[in-house]
Amino acid sequence: MKDKNTQNQFSVWGIILSMLIAWVITFISMWASRGFSMDFFIMPRFAFVLVLSVAGAIIIGPAIYGFLYIGREK
Numbered sequence: 530m531k532d533k534n535t536q537n538q539f540s541v542w543g544i545i546l547s548m549l550i551a552w553v554i555t556f557i558s559m560w561a562s563r564g565f566s567m568d569f570f571i572m573p574r575f576a577f578v579l580v581l582s583v584a585g586a587i588i589i590g591p592a593i594y595g596f597l598y599i600g601r602e603k
Contacts, residue, residue, distance in 0.1 A: 543594055543597060543598070544590065544591065544594045547590045547591070547593035547594035547597060548586045548587065548590030548591075548593075548594075549586070549590075550590070550593055551585060551586040551588075551589035551590040551592075551593055552582055552583065552585070552586035552590075554585075554589070555581070555582040555585035555586060555589065556578070556582040559578050559581065559582060560578075
């Protein structure tokens with residue numbers, strides 16, 4: 530039986546990686562919603578998309594980290 534009294538370990542690299550994954554998912558999904566067209570990268574719209582994708586990464590990233598943490602090997 531495994532020791533259940535082990536201390537939880539928080540990984541800064543894990544949370545950064547999960548936020549990067551969330552940013553990529555959010556960014557590509559926004560680009561896909563525009564049909565992967567090159568006019569997606571026009572500057573005013575692109576700046577707005579960058580802000581939204583960073584906000585999505587901040588929201589979705591910790592959730593991805595939580596799922597990775599739950600699925601870890603003990």
